[in-house]
Amino acid sequence: MARVTVEDCLKKVDNRFDLVLLSSKRARQLMEGADPLVPTERDKNTVVALREISEGLVTTENIDSLIAKSDEYSFLDGDVETTVEG
Template structure:
């Protein structure tokens, strides 16, 4: 396993700030169970993410992708927003309002 440095990765993205965003997003994906594109040998997710960037498996385009959870939330929120509102009658003698 070759050692990866920030300088190696800077040739693949526009600047250090973008590198941080790309690497952190990919590291989060790896932490949540995404399959790595490179061999994972007892490395932390951030190191694997940097190796993937350096080897051109991951690019800045990852920043434009919507996470699966966000897509699911949008679908759920849309379905809830489309549900009709139904008034439920209060049972006689109930003090709740």
């Protein structure tokens, strides 16, 4: 596993604030079931998101289209209600 640094990601993103927003959006997509764009190597979603950004696969320009694709993978709807009988 190659180590990903903030400096690697900042070569692709303008500033640290945008990097935080971009990486958190992508990590959330991965958590919700979106397919990773890089081999995961058992990394956590946040690390995978940073690796995707550092490789230029996830950008501020394409993150919204990736969000739309990840919505197809959502398994839970906010309106779902569960009852437990006891």
